[in-house]
Amino acid sequence: MKRIALLGSTLALTVSLSAVVPVGAVDAAPAARYANCKALNGKYRHGVARPGARDSVKGRAKPVRTFTVNRAVYQRNTHLDRDRDGVACEKR
DSSP states (O other): OOEESSTTOOOEEEOOOOHSSSSTSSSOOOOOOSHHHHHHHSSTTTTTOTOOOOOOOOTTTTOOOOOEEEEHHHHGGGGGGGOOSEEEEEOO
C-alpha cells in the first residue's frame, strides 16, 4: 500500500498495486521458434512477416499478400527468410 498526497492538499490516495496488475499478467508468451517452413506454415499458412514487409518475387510470379504480420514471430524465425525480404516461409 502506498499513500500519496496530491498537490499538498489533505486529499490522499491509497493504491494497492497487486489489485491493479495481477502478477504475471504483463508477461506475454514468448514467440515460437520453428525448425522449418513446414512447421511454421502449419500455424501461419502463407508465412509470417515483419511490419512493412513486401514479398519480393522474380519473373511473372505475383507477390504474396496474405501472410501474417507479427514482429515477434518473424524475429524468432529470421533463419527461415531465405530471400531476406521480410517475409519468412511465404507460400503462394
